[in-house]
Amino acid sequence: MxxxxxxxxxxxxxxxxxxxxxxxxxxxxxxxxxxxxxxxxxxxxxxxxxxxxxxxxxRIERLQLEVNQRSQELDTLKVEFGKLIVLEDKLRAIAGLRPRQAPENKANAGGQGGPEPSPVAFSDTFEYCSIPTSSGPNLPENRGLLEALIATQTSFTELLEYFEKEEDRLACVPSINPIASQDAWISSGFGYRTDPINGKRRFHEGIDLVAPRRTPVMAPADGVVIFSGWREGLGRTVELRHEYGYRTIYGHNDKLLKKKGDHVTRGDVISLVGSSGRSTGPHLHYEVRLNGKLVNPYRHILD
Missing domain, CATH: 1.20.5 (Single alpha-helices involved in coiled-coils or other helix-helix interfaces)
Incomplete structure (x- = not known):
């Protein structure tokens, strides 16, 4: 129940x-x-x-992945934009136009050297020497990137118009790396440095380009040889005079291939890389002067 x-x-x-x-x-x-x-x-x-x-x-993971991808793309864009700014500054220097930013002044290890700097050369070129050293160009924040791109585009338009009008003049302005080798690199930049021979703080009047011994050295612009021989500190040296007030100097060569009075055009081989003179190893001391005053050669090398 x-x-x-x-x-x-x-x-x-x-x-x-x-x-x-x-x-x-x-x-x-x-x-x-x-x-x-x-x-x-x-x-x-x-x-x-x-x-x-x-x-x-x-969904959050997908969004985070997209954010990371966009961030990487933005970083890559900023790096490439930085290269564009450096190129723009070099082109403006070659064209004789006022630069918008100072270029990178690299410094590494390797063959270095050069003569003792003269007080006259330094005092005459102080305004050209005071280019700040940095790891790269000053890039805008993300919000200002578009405005900076537009400004850069405008600058390149100005440069293009100038180059089209001044083609003959530009043939005489140094604008290429005097060492056309993938093995070449800058071991010592333009400006103050620790002297590789005596360890003192000295002003370096050019840049040192490291390359294997007997690598060809080329004229970066049309010109005429005004010196070819031994020079104190620089060893076997070639000096070229270009139009519009430019002169270029190439030191520590192993062999000189041009003599005084020879005319050269851009790309002609003028010497072979060596380590003659006051030097710690095979490299080329490359120096650029404009109207007797030193300028940073890096600004006259289009990568």
């Missing part, structure tokens, strides 16, 4: 008492069904929450 459960409902005011009798099995079945419904709701809610969380997490 199954048990029964009786529920009495007694109202506050006078009224009929309600008597409900429920079979125990029915009550247990109802309770079980209710529990199953609750459990099903919990399971469904948990599954839905898991799916929702998983989708959100996946």
């Amino acid at each position: 199954s048990k029964k459960w009786t529920v009495l409902i007694i109202p506050n005011s006078s009224g009929k008492i309600i008597d409900l009798s429920v079979n125990g099995k029915v009550l247990r079945a109802g309770a079980g069904a209710f529990s199953l419904v609750i459990l099903a709701c919990v399971i469904i809610s948990s599954v839905w929450l898991y799916i929702w969380k998983h989708e959100k997490t996946a």
Whole structure:
């Protein structure tokens, strides 16, 4: 005989008492069904929450990946833009136009040397020598990148117009690396440095380009040889005079291939890299002067 459960409902005011009798099995079945419904709701809610969380997490990861990719693309863009700024500055220097930014002044290890700097050369060229050393051009913040690109585009338009008008003049302005070799690199930049011979702080009047011994040295512009021989400190040296006030000097050569009075055009081989004179190893001392004053040769090398 199954048990029964009786529920009495007694109202506050006078009224009929309600008597409900429920079979125990029915009550247990109802309770079980209710529990199953609750459990099903919990399971469904948990599954839905898991799916929702998983989708959100996946979406956040995708967005983070896209952000990282855009950030890398932006960094690459800024690096390439920095190269563009350096190129622009060099082109403006070659064209004789006012630069917008100073170029990079690199310095590394390797063959170095040069003559003792003269007080006259330094005092005459102070305004050209005070170019700040930096790891690269000053790049704009992300918000100003578009404006900087537009300004650079305008500058290149100005340069193009100038080059089209001054083609003959530019043939006489130093504008290429005198060492056309992938193995060449700058071991000592233009400006103050620790002298590689005596360890004192000295002003370096050019740049040192390291390259294997007997690598060809080329004329960076049309000109005429005004000196070819031995020079104190620089060893075997060639000096070229170009039009419009430019002179270029090439020191520490192993062999000189041009003599005084020879006319050269851009790209002609004038000597071979060596380590003659006051030098620690094979390299070329490259020096540029404009109207008798030193200028940074790096600004006259188009990579």
